[in-house]
Amino acid sequence: MAVVLGARVIEVVRSLAMGGIPVGVVTPTGDPARWSRYARNVMTWDWMLPAERHDDALADRLVRFARQQSSPPVLLYCSDQPMVFVSRHRRRLAEGFRFAVPDAALVEAMEDKARFAALATARSLPVPPTVVLDVCRPEPPDELLDLGLPLIVKPTARDRTWVEAVGSNTKAIRIDSKEQLLEVWPRLRGLSKPAIAQESIPGPETAVVSYHVYVDGNGEIAGEFTGRKIRTIPVEYGHTASLTIMDDPEVRRLGRKVCTALDLRGVAKIDFKYGPDGRLYLFEINARLTLWVHPGARAGVNLPAIVHADLTGRPRPRCGRTGGDVDWVHPKDVLAARAHGVPMTEWLSWLWRTRPVTGVWKWDDPGPLLGMAAVRVKGAVARRPPARGEGCGSDC
Incomplete structure (x- = not known):
């Protein structure tokens, strides 16, 4: 189990x-x-x-x-x-x-983006120039503008204080001007942990790629695959709405190099972005399983099953690759496509052509989508303002 x-x-x-x-x-x-x-x-x-x-x-x-x-x-x-x-x-x-869990110090560094930036710099990993923000200061530090505009601000811990500060659950915000930075700065003071600012790497979400791996206790790679985002919601720094599992030798090469540099054990998702010059920049490492493992398993590399086999002493499932790429799509991708300017006919054609693995929905397992929909309907009803006279006492 x-x-x-x-x-x-x-x-x-x-x-x-x-x-x-x-x-x-x-x-x-x-x-x-x-x-x-x-x-x-x-x-x-x-x-x-x-x-x-x-x-x-x-x-x-x-x-x-x-x-x-x-x-x-x-x-x-x-x-x-x-x-x-x-x-x-x-x-x-x-x-x-x-x-299977990585070394405790490495886990703490990967969870805290400020620590990770310092670790990555010390290990000569290709992270964008980064500044850790002391949000207790009354004004942004001068070194922040030295990164150049636009710049990206990310939370060290993406918790409720970040959602309250920026008004959404977006993974980061982009600062395009000094005036915008001065407007955002006071709202960052309520964060539970410091934020970081990084030089912005130009390019669309399709330039964001990732390396997924399980490294066993002996330091050997037991399973790996690479992938690329197709669309996110919101359009910038949003959550993955659709993706593709494909073979990218350069991402795999750099992903292996990062694992070796950090002496990583266990599972990890390592995020990169291709810059305009074709160079790969390291954004972050998540030493955990993610939604990408399901399309990865459909592509022939079932990381959770490999981990389970290792820990229970059973034979590992065979790792292989299908004849082509494997796409995955979340129900919200219809909204993401519209936000990305993709016509509905083009989006439907893509669905028909690629027959992607569907996130949340599955014909033989409809409960997750139906349950999620029921919860949202219930929440919407609870937030609905009462009709005139509804819920009034004798004073109405």
């Missing part, structure tokens, strides 16, 4: 199901995976809570569950908060689970 921690874990659940592996989930209320025919609900947990809330008590609850199983489950994680939780409580969790 595998237990998956995190939010939006449905693609990992389906990857495990492809390998015939029973799955339990520890997810927030309303997560689509909770309605999947492939998953059982182990626990409800809000991973957006502050890090200190993911404490020993949660570890104890999970270990109690693990000890009730016939054999120690494999523990997997799909977002930064559970990644840090597993790392910080690895000794306690090891009493009931089997899992």
Whole structure:
């Protein structure tokens, strides 16, 4: 059995199901995976809570569950908060689970973009010029403008304080002028952790590529694939709405180099962007499973199943590649396509031509999409202002 921690874990659940592996989930209320025919609900947990809330008590609850199983489950994680939780409580969790997690110091550095920028510079990795922002200062530092405009501001921790500061869950914001920087600066003071600013690398979202890998305990690459974003929502610095798994030798070469430089163990998604000069820039590393693993598994490299096999002592599933690229699409891609200026007829033609792996929706597993839709309808009804006279007492 595998237990998956995190939010939006449905693609990992389906990857495990492809390998015939029973799955339990520890997810927030309303997560689509909770309605999947492939998953059982182990626990409800809000991973957006502050890090200190993911404490020993949660570890104890999970270990109690693990000890009730016939054999120690494999523990997997799909977002930064559970990644840090597993790392910080690895000794306690090891009493009931089997899992692969990188070195503790490396986990902390990858979760904190300020630490990662320093680590990447020390290891001569190709990150864009970066400045860590002291948002307690009354005004932006002069060195910030030395990066040149436009520049990109990213949160060290993308939590509720970031959403409140920028008014959305976007991964970053672009600053195009000094006036805009001065307007944004006061709003950054409420962040739970410092933000960073980086030199902007020109180019569309299709220039964003990634290397996905599982490095076993001996330092050997047990599975890998590369991919590229097609569309995001919002258009800039948004969440992936569609992607393609394809073979990019340069991304694979640099991805392997990064793994060696950091002596990485476990799973990772390493994000790069092609600059106008064709050079690859390293943006970030997520040492966890992501939604990309499902289309990766359809392409022939099932990273979650390989990890599960290693940790349970079973033969690894064979890694192969299909004859062509494998695309993946989220239901929100119809909105992303419109935002990207893609005509509906062109988008429908692409769907028909590529027959992509569908995110959330699956004909033989409709529960996740239907459950997610029901939650959103319920939320919309709850937010609806009462009709005139509705809900009034005797004073109306």
